[in-house]
Amino acid sequence: MRALLIDPRTGGISGDMLAAALADLTGSAEPLERLGAAIAALPGCAEFSVRLEEADGGVRARRLAFKVREKPAGSDGDLAAALAQVAASVGLSAWGRERAERVLGDLLAAERRLHPTGFSRHAVASADTIFDILAPLLLIEEAGLAGCQVHATPPALGGGLIPTGGGTVGGPAPAALEICAAHRIPVAESSLSMELTTPTGAALLANLAVVADRFPAMTPIRTGYGAGTRPNGAGANILRVVECETSDLVEERIVLLETNLDDISGEVVAHALGRLLEEGAIDVFVTPAIGKKNRPVQVISVITDRERYARLLTVLMEETGTLGVRVREEPRLVADRRRETVEVVVGGRTFPVRVKTSRACGRVIAVKPEYEDMRQIARERGITLREVAREVERCLPAPGGGGDQE
Template identity: 30%
Template sequence: MTSLFLEPFSGLSGDMLNGLLIDLGGDADKLRLALQDFSIGEYKVNVERTEKSSIYGIDFDVCIKNHGKDTGIKNDFAHHHHHESRGLVEIVNMINGSGLSGTVKEHSINVFNDIAKAEATVHNVGMKEIHFHEIGAIDSIVDIVSFFILWEQLDIDKVYSTPITEGSGTIHVAHGEMPVPVPAVMQLRKNYPLKIIQDFEVKTELVTPTGLALFKEIAPIFISPTDMYVSKVGYGFGKRNTGKFNALRGSLLTSKHSKQEVRSNNDEVIKIEVNIDDQTAEQIGFAVDKLFENGALDVFCTPIQMKKNRPGVLMTVLLKTTNFNKIAYLVFKHTNTAGFRYQTMKREVMKREFKSVEFEHDVVRAKEYKYKDITRRKLEYEDCASVAEKRGWSLYSTYKKLQNLF
């Protein structure tokens, strides 16, 4: 599992979010293959790695067949022309009837429902009466479904975000000249804990209904992640000329404790033991995640038999001595225990540092462990998996090939 840190300093759109996930490692070829399940008209998904302000990122674009007119551009495909109009029920049936995974279907339908509800409120009609470009056009359908296909590829389980920046002024839409934020975006903001700031120097829309609805569905929390390492940084570019750097930046994060270097062969740790017999597996799993996120060195659970033959769980937490107060607080917050045991323990460990080499334009890392005259290396799984995916190799053969690099 991986966490994502979003920085929407220039707003949110479907193009930006899709471009970002591809720049962070999403596979565009696999995306196009998955999209073949949809019979929604003639379109192309164009993915281009390009630069803006000397920063490289991904320009993601859905190009629609321009029937009856030979544009002479991109094989007669034009950018974002809203020729198609479909209702919510048709779109939901189309998604449910596809070969997409259950996760992609569920999230995509949630987003369409959210946008349809907002537009229905704006136009004072029922959701089933909505036929408009925000959920009806081919590009919007592809933007939304593509995002969750890429999301599933990256296996992201938690999202953090800085506040969202919106523009100002007015913008011309299908219903005429509208103030920024547009009415549908304002409806999407209702009763949801968003943090949005307005840039009055930018006289155009920065946040689209599709972009905001996608953002809400992945439910970011507006806090700065701690005890995490940035493993990859990406950019998804917007289409508008805002006068500023128009991009969405995002970073993939991994737990800090798994990436730190160890310079000594011995240290001290604290071991906490907690007996639990009145919480669900989901609640215990949530507690384990919170402890890892806040710097626990290890957390594991063992089935035990408690008083009156009740089945229970022994949760064991290993942590640095300097992190005791923080972890102790989280144990009481996220478990139902009234107390726990702990002791300071001496630990003998192998020194650990990271090595990296370049393999056909990919960076491959390995942990190097040392203890006296013993040395061994372990390749980083994420790097090996990325190399294997790009080249169609098995993970086993990839490990065999890359071991020889170190």
């Protein structure tokens, strides 16, 4: 399936860099010119034009050059209304409008947290912000990539001194770091003393891509390179994008908790597993092993997500008394899974049964009814679980069908 890779781990990312890279990828600047004309038509904008030009930063890339004259930015509502007006004017789809609103929401939330008495115009200025948000989304749509999987590597944030509306602070840019923290985006180190990832760039990544520390398994189709507008003397202020073909497996980020136990009863382990599942663990399992001094140990492994891992770590330590837990985050590829409720007839009565359908490689690979629902039917009808399972399977599509099955 088609996908897009965004690679900001060396040069960082901003809205204009991503737009330049996508324009280089597609070979078309027309959407940018159309967007610039729509922004120039705003009542508060006296002039807005954009030009795509060549940039030499160690590799051939494209850079955007702007001419902007506007009145001072208004309220948050004015900015949101102008964003919506321009998005409608250029024909951005519901997919693009929804993401544009979320990106702007992240920018404003970060600024309000960092500047409680009023947001900083340095970070949120109307015409620039509208262009930086909408241009990448418009180009993604024009390339036919809207709705496709978007992968990204961890962005390099940069360092040095960063000017803000309240003065100069040490890098990385506080609002960019705030957005990465809010979305738990992993970041990359950089020795460059300059801002590499802007708040808008961080917000675009947060609302478009799954960020992982490696490239997905892919077949590259075409590439694009976008340069930042400020030279850094190192030629590294370059953002790379890749249109590619990937598997239709879904990439997720999981957190794995593990601990070794050598002095605990089976009853305590069983209770701990139950508590972990009750608290929302995706899966919990126990592996027998041999530990130090050749003693038998039990390794408890807990699969969870970023939101729940801190709570589950506490439960694991409280219930087992372990002195340490290994924590690591890693990606996993899973089949696309859909859950629905179907009506099945067992013994002349109709029952609702939840069913999970899994798809991969363009076809259905598994159709699994919910065990608890079948067990309840077996109890109510006074028959065996195997009999219920046979009746339920007759009502379900067989695995191996085409990808358009529902």
